[in-house]
Amino acid sequence: MGQINDRGFGKEKFGVGASLDLKDAARIFGIWQVEKFDVKVDRNIPGEIERFWREVRSGRLKPHQIIETANVLLQTGMLEMWDLIKGASTYHFNATDTKIGIGNDATAADPAQTDLIGASKTYIAMESGWPKTRTDDGALGYGVFQTKSTFGTGDANYAWAEAVVKNTNASSLKCLCRSATGWGTKTSAATWVATHTITLS
Numbered sequence: 001m002g003q004i005n006d007r008g009f010g011k012e013k014f015g016v017g018a019s020l021d022l023k024d025a026a027r028i029f030g031i032w033q034v035e036k037f038d039v040k041v042d043r044n045i046p047g048e049i050e051r052f053w054r055e056v057r058s059g060r061l062k063p064h065q066i067i068e069t070a071n072v073l074l075q076t077g078m079l080e081m082w083d084l085i086k087g088a089s090t091y092h093f094n095a096t097d098t099k100i101g102i103g104n105d106a107t108a109a110d111p112a113q114t115d116l117i118g119a120s121k122t123y124i125a126m127e128s129g130w131p132k133t134r135t136d137d138g139a140l141g142y143g144v145f146q147t148k149s150t151f152g153t154g155d156a157n158y159a160w161a162e163a164v165v166k167n168t169n170a171s172s173l174k175c176l177c178r179s180a181t182g183w184g185t186k187t188s189a190a191t192w193v194a195t196h197t198i199t200l201s
Contacts (some may be wrong), residue, residue, distance in 0.1 A: 030071030030176075032163055034183050035063035040066045041152040041191040049150060052191065053127070063129070063193075069163075069181050071196070072109035077176035080167070091172035093145075095186040099123040100194050101151035101167050101175075110177045116164055122156035123147040123168060125133055143200035151192045159185045165196050 037059065041052045055061035083089035091097065103119030111129045134140045147165050160183040164175040177196065184193050 014119050028073065028198065028200045029095070030179075030196060031072060032069040032071055032179050033197075034067050034069075034160070034187075035193040036065040036067075037061065037063050037191045037193070037196075038189070039191050041150065042154060042156070043067065043152045049127075049152070051148070056158060059131075064123075067181075068184055069179050069183070071177050071179045072111055073177050073198075074113055074175050075111045075175050076114050077165075078111075080172070080174045082174070083177070084138070089172075091167055091169050093131060093147075093165070093167050093176065095126050095131065095171040097167050097172070098147055098191045099125050099166050100147060100196065101164045101166050102151065102194065103162040103164075104112045104159045105179055106182065109162075109180050113175075113178050115166065115173075115175050116162055118158075118162060119189075120158045123152055123166060124150070124155060141199060141201070145198045146195065148193065148195045151186065151194065153188045153191065156192075157186050157188050161194070163194060163196070 011062050037056075039052070042048050052061070058177045078093070080089055084092065090119055101116050101121055101123040103116035103118030103121040105116070107117050128149045129136065130146065132140060132146045134142050135142060140146060160181055162178060166175045167173065176198070183192075
């Protein structure tokens with residue numbers, strides 16, 4: 001697993017002769033995971049995605065490779081999170097508007113970036129039931145926000161060099177994060193599943 005870059009540390013002193021050491025008291029980080037399946041899944045065929053996930057949940061279908069990659073939270077995404085918390089934004093990262101985007105530009109991730117950079121880019125909607133927090137899935141930690149998208153046989157068949165989580169509402173278009181992934185090249189013979197997990201602890 002790659003190095004985690006998204007960490008926040010604080011240390012502040014209060015009063016005379018007294019100090020409160022907050023080092024490592026809080027951190028926020030993101031991890032990407034891609035699962036590669038050697039199977040064709042066409043999202044344009046009704047019920048095919050559902051059948052794919054039934055096979056995965058049953059254990060009859062397993063990925064031939066799983067890769068995890070560290071993540072960088074973007075400045076625009078962090079600001080949007082705080083604006084949502086304080087009520088200054090109403091553009092939620094919900095099942096309707098949230099998508100995972102995959103592009104083909106390998107530029108290193110930087111907090112000042114705002115979206116995918118590559119000439120080739122594809123945004124896919126959430127799997128049924130995502131995004132998730134502990135409210136939706138008791139197995140997740142209290143500080144977890146998780147997104148997941150399935151890229152089928154006709155989706156993003158090029159080099160997977162970057163990934164984002166994006167609010168695609170036309171009035172928002174804010175990305176929470178971006179990673180330079182280096183996950184390899186997807187073809188129409190494969191189905192890849194991208195999952196992103198943000199953890200605040």
